[in-house]
Amino acid sequence: MFEGKTSRVAVIGTGFVGTSYAFSLLNQEVVNELVLIDINKDKAEGEARDLNHGLPFGAQMKIWAGKYEDCREADIVVIAAGANQAPGETRLDLIDKNTVIFKKIVSNIMASQFHGIFIVATNPVDILSYATWKFSGLPKERVIGSGTILDTARFRYSLGEYFQVDSRNVHGYILGEHGDTELPVWSHASIGSRPVLSLIKDNPNGKAELDSLFADVRDAAYHIIERKGATYYGIAMGLVRLTKAILRNENSILTVSSLLEGEYGLDNLYIGVPAIINKNGIKKVIELELDDREMEKLKHSAKTLKDAMQPVLLHD
Incomplete structure (x- = not known):
C-alpha cells in the first residue's frame, strides 16, 4: 500500500x-x-x-x-x-x-x-x-x-507437485477460455529454465502423465464443486494478486481475460492470455509463439466463446 x-x-x-x-x-x-x-x-x-x-x-x-x-x-x-x-x-x-x-x-x-x-x-x-x-x-x-489466472496457478501447483519443486519456481501458462476448452502451453512451460518437456524425455509414460495432469487442472472446479459446492479460495488469492499489480503499478505479467484486437489472429473477444498489468490496467497483451497444435486449440477455444456470446450481443 x-x-x-x-x-x-x-x-x-x-x-x-x-x-x-x-x-x-x-x-x-x-x-x-x-x-x-x-x-x-x-x-x-x-x-x-x-x-x-x-x-x-x-x-x-x-x-x-x-x-x-x-x-x-x-x-x-x-x-x-x-x-x-x-x-x-x-x-x-x-x-x-x-x-x-x-x-x-x-x-x-x-x-x-x-x-x-x-x-x-x-x-x-x-x-x-x-x-x-x-x-x-x-x-x-x-x-x-480474471481469465485463466487461477487455471495457471493450478497448472503451476500441479507441475510443482509432479516434479517436487516449489510451485513459485514453475513457469507456464494456461490460455483460452476459463473453462472446458482451455489449453496448456507446453512449448513455454519450464522449471529452472529447463523446458518441462525435456524433463520427461527419459520417462516413457511422461507425456501421458502430463496430459493427465492437465486434465485434472482443467476439471479442477468440477472436482471441488462436487465435494464442497463451490470454489473460492484460489480465485480470491488470484484476484488479490491482480489487485496488487494494478495498485502498485507493477508491470507484472498475469494470465487474464483481455480484449483481443488482432493478437493471436483473434478479434473482438475477451479470452485468457498473458498480459502486462499496471496502474492503467492492461498495458499490453503478450503474444507467445505457439506451436501449430497450440494455436489450433486456442482458435477452437475462441470459436467456442464467440458462438456462446450471442446472448451478450443481444443485450448490447
Missing part, C-alpha cells in the same frame, strides 16, 4: 468469492478502504461487521457495507455477483442469467461516475468481461477478467 494514498476497492457480491477476496485483502494489507455492495444489504452489512472485528489483528483500513454511489471514488471495482455454477453445469451454462444481472450492475456502477478499473470474476468470466466492457463504455485496458 502506498504511504499517504487512499486506495479503495468496491466488491459487488458478498457470496463465497467476494467475501474470500475481501478477507484476503484484509490479511495482505492491500487497500485503505473496502466497500461491500450486495442486493442483500443485510448480508453485506454482516460481512462488513465480521471483517471489521478482525482489524485489531490485521491491516488498518476502513470497511463498510455501501451503495453503488461508493464506486465513484473506487480505484477498482471487483464484480463477483451472479448465479453460481451448480454441480453438472458448465461455466457457459450461466451466460443468459448472468448477462441480465451484469447489465443492471454495470449500469448502476457507471451511474456513480466510476472512472477506475473493473475486475470481473463471475463466470463465464470471458463473456461477462466482454459484456462489462460493452455495457460500461470504458476503454478495453480498464476492463479485466
